[in-house]
Amino acid sequence: MNVVCKRNIRLHPANVGTIYDSVRTINKLNSNIPINFEILSECPLPNNAKIDILETKFEYQICKVDKKILVNGHNVDCTLNSIKDKICLNKSYINLVHKNCSNLILSIVENISFDFKIKVKVKAIAYIDNCRKVFFEAFGEGEDHIKSILLSNVCAPNMVKYSQNIYLKFDNDIMGMAYPEFLFLSPIYDCDLNIDFLLGNAFLNYIINLDITSLISSDLNLPSYK
Known part of the structure; x- marks a missing residue:
């Protein structure tokens, strides 16, 4: 552990929290969008050319995130336009809390859109x-x-028995894929009957992860004096 020294006072960094439990949920989704592809080739492709897709490279940028989080059926405040969140638990989210319960099983529902x-x-x-x-390359853009x-x-630990705050930390992760066998292209021709661009129908696959960590906030370490 790094120690910061200032005159005769030694400050020790405090732990942010202790992990009590963690869980991951994975959902797989399919989508279908139209994309126009511009051909990146100096060689003209005549109208009788037969095209075979060899490889696809898929990239995405998240423009907007909207979500709703429920803990035991109770709607909680969350950061809407973010894939990360941290929620402090309180007794209003829990039914029938007793001190003789050492820990609690919380039901989490996340309704999220991108x-x-x-x-x-x-x-x-x-x-x-x-x-x-x-051999040629083509590039296209779209929205999904x-x-x-x-x-x-x-x-999560029973909050009645702990003096520290109990938090739930949320973290979403998304992976997208566009496989060549699920990308269908239709050629559009110019005045010379060469292929001008390709009208594509892309079937996209997404994997959405939700990582939830239950945290106990640690007490701050007090400065120690020599």
Whole structure:
């Protein structure tokens, strides 16, 4: 542990909290959005080209987060536009609290929605006249919106028996994927009957995690004097 010294006073950093319990809940969701792909190639692709997608690269940016958290059926105040939160438990969230109970099982419901900006990059091959093939890349952007309800149970100490505050720490994590076999492209032609851009129908997969940690806040360490 690092020690900060100032004259004859030694200050020891205090622990933020002690982990009492932790749990992870995972939901898997599917989505379907249209995306226009611009072809990044100097070689023209004629209208009779057959396209095969080799690889996709998926990126997203969270534009908006909206959520609602219930503890034992009670709606609690939370930070709306954030995937992280920390809630101090109080007796109004718990029914029939007695001192003879050492710990409590809390039922957690998180109703969360996300607005995304989506970027998909495609590596593909175009077969031309059955004897020539051209490798090319295409890039597209779109918007997506998903909703999920995550149900969890977490153990927390009985707040009546503790002088310290009891907290629940929430942390969401999201992973998105766009598999080549679930991306369908339709060519749009220019005046010379070459492929101008690709109209895509993308089936996207999301994995949403909810990590909940039950924390006991630690007492501050008092300065010690030499």
